[in-house]
Amino acid sequence: MATTGEFLRDYGVEIRGNGQRRWPDEVKALIVAETLKPGATVNAVAARYGLRANHLSEWRGRARDGRLVLSAVEYDSLCFAPVVMSDGGGAHMPAASGEAVTPEAKLCASIEIAIGQVTVRLGEETRAGRIAEIVRAIGALA
Template structure:
């Protein structure tokens, strides 16, 4: 069974005589990626690698700030699911016209709907009718 020091050296970690360690960026990134797996805690990963949890938390902050590039996640065993996309032609815009017939009344045409109003119909009422028919403003 290999010791923690042998395990870390196999990963490329440099261990100095005074106990300090120099962690390669790719090892830090791999350790941080492990902490992001569902159900895994920073403390459990720290124990596995013999490092303090606050060091891993600092590496996680570096990754969050974009200063430590994490490895690509392994593909999931779950099937990829796509949502269906239905494309259709957009409906033509509603035709909106306000014309004045020869008898002095107003004719409002919105799409297939025609509304005839007295010539003295207030503009506010015309706006309310247009709004009620759902015509774009």
């Protein structure tokens, strides 16, 4: 049976001589995702990996803020989300605030992803790969 250190090294965790650990973001994301499963608790998941619960809670906060992208969960069935697209001309489109946007309004190339009360706004410089990561992460939480 592998020791905790061997187990963690297999996942790419760097363990220094003084016992400090350097966790790759991919591993952090997997551990945070475990805390989001029904019935899971931060304390139980933290104990399984030899972490302090407050340290894991910090990672969860990073994920909430978009600074740590969680992996997409594999689903057996497809899940669709409504998408509204506009080329900027023609019909009036409702804005997130409920106000109508007219064709004369200043357009800015941005993407807005709204789920419940949370809205993520991405600028025109956002790479397609990054958008896909964010959509997968949000889909895993929904």
